[in-house]
Amino acid sequence: MTVWFAWTAAAEPLTNRQAADRLAVAVYDGPGSAGKGVPRVRALLGAVTNLTVARVSPKEIEDGALKRFDVVMFTGGSGSGQAKGLGTAGRESVKEFVERGGGYVGICAGSYLACSGFSWGLGLINAKTLSPLWKRGTATVKMEMTDRGREIFGPLPGELDCLYYQGPIVGPAGVEGLPEFEPLAYFRSEVAKNNTPKGIMVNSPAVFAGRFGKGRVLCFSPHPEQTKGLESLVTSAVTWAGASSSRQPEAGAQESAVTDDGFWKVGVARSNITPTNSLWMGGYAGRTRPADGKITDLWLKALAFEDAAGHRAVIVSSDLLAIRASLHRRCLPRLKDKFGLEPSQILLTASHTHSGPMLVNRPGGLSAFDEPERSRIEQYSAGLADAIVETTGRALADLAPARLAAGQAETGFAANRRNNAESKRGELAERGALAGPMEHSVPVLAAYGPDGRLRAVLFGYACHNTTLTSASDAFYKWCGDYAGYAQAALEKRHPQATALFFIGCAGDQDPVVRGRLELAQCYGDMLAAAVERVLSAPPILLPPALKTAMEMVTLNLGEVPTEAELKRLAGDQTPYVRRWATNLLADLKSGKPLERTWPYPVQAWQFGGRQLLITLGGEPVADYALKFKREFGPQTWVAGYGNDVMCYIPSLRVLNEDKPPLASPLWGYEGCQALKVLGLPALRWADDVEDLVTAGVRRVVSETGTQ
């Protein structure tokens, strides 16, 4: 393996805890813990499964109560007041607890308490305040995560607004024998009222972490627990800090303090769709014969949801290149007749493996094949429609009570293929020098039975499922590629659970290094490890309320080639250009006007009033996911390749980059050539493509009641 894999070690699980172990958090409640901190933190952590939260008094701490916990939290108020409340023996108990592996999370006053440099401080972290004048006042300030911060807190790009209330402004304390702290976020703005010193706050650590003995210490200067949208930082902090705990759960220990939001119903089913007869493969144009064996089986899986009011939705995911409109249209009336499902309640998607079977696509799309080959492809596609309907039926029949939880992690094996030449990508990744835009989030939706066992896990990633290329020995063998390996790894680890994959806005995203089978396995393991990080953290529960909305947006096609141009291109040396021009000329000759618009599906599902899943059709570029995460919040999930894959969907940026003259030899495909490959009757989409997609998404999202 190349050195690049050493770099990915940063993506290893943060914790070895199993989902079944409950993380126990003690929140200090005593002198010095004033205001909303304690009730707020208890409410936040109480809404999380697999986590117990309890208040502890100074007396209980002194009596050794912390040994029943993994993490102790000190919230806002007064650091010196908390120290005084704890007393000498209590302070020693806290230090001993952390030294032995316990976690410590401080917010504002709790962070002052953890600092070095005060006679009353615990000295748990090698940081000290920069000025004795601390009454800086209250304000909403800006902070920005560091890379290390994003590993712990998830993908939070850009400057974040956070409530600040006279928290510590710190620098290194230089205490010998105590490891240096790591900044997880920096302040990017300042508040300096009451004659406190100016110019020391911007670029000083707003969130910082360190080790004390075997334990982990994490300090917030501002107040994420009281900032809308940043509440999850508290959960993530507790999870990270608790990962070093070696507490042995006591027999008959107190049950979870989880607030019971009630149950969903969830059902799963699967069908093996590995072709059993000779069949051509879909994805790469360079193949010259049908598949000759398999590396892995290909699966079609269905996951059905029903909320407390009986509203349902079903996602069908598959180890296939793409589900196109022709297949979608075949299934919709049958799903409606048999199960009463409307189009908004059905999401058909494929992992975009380029090592799956060729499927029927558009009229004339199989003209390159001879009759027996074509009829085998048509038969397989018809069987697939049957399998989608039948598997959906079994998933609905399997509906049973479950809790749903949402989370998000990151893994970094996707690279923007337009901005990083393939031959240099591995080296650029090693140097951390890959050029964007990239979207590395791993959305995770987990379904647990009433017994707490994982029944299903739906996860996503935005990367072309094309690790296997013509360079691989497996080029003519069925394989789920990285997405198939990730699902298999999760199902191996959770044998009672079904793992399902959806692909994100991967139009311009490729695996960093490609070609070898072991790379596909490696990426699958990386993705599964990211999902495990979410599963092993205390999950955010979703109340059983489901909203579904869908719309067919009408996109405009851009410039049409003239007949003279088409005649010239019909003699082009590139086969797909020849085929495209010849087909369009035939259409013109038959008097059929060329289509000027194209139907485009957008869909939004909202789970529990909290978790939004936006699904776009086609192969959208990463710009779309980044845009909708900015607009609807960083926790938003954006799937691509949903319900129809007619073509790549460029952002306006990519569309313009792909207009001649091209400034990069890597440009021109997603925004232009792809329309010829996929047979659309235009040179490119019209300039309003991004506006129309965005407007459609805003409409379906607002239909789900999401702000």
Ligand SMILES: [Zn+2]
């Ligand atoms: Zn593609």
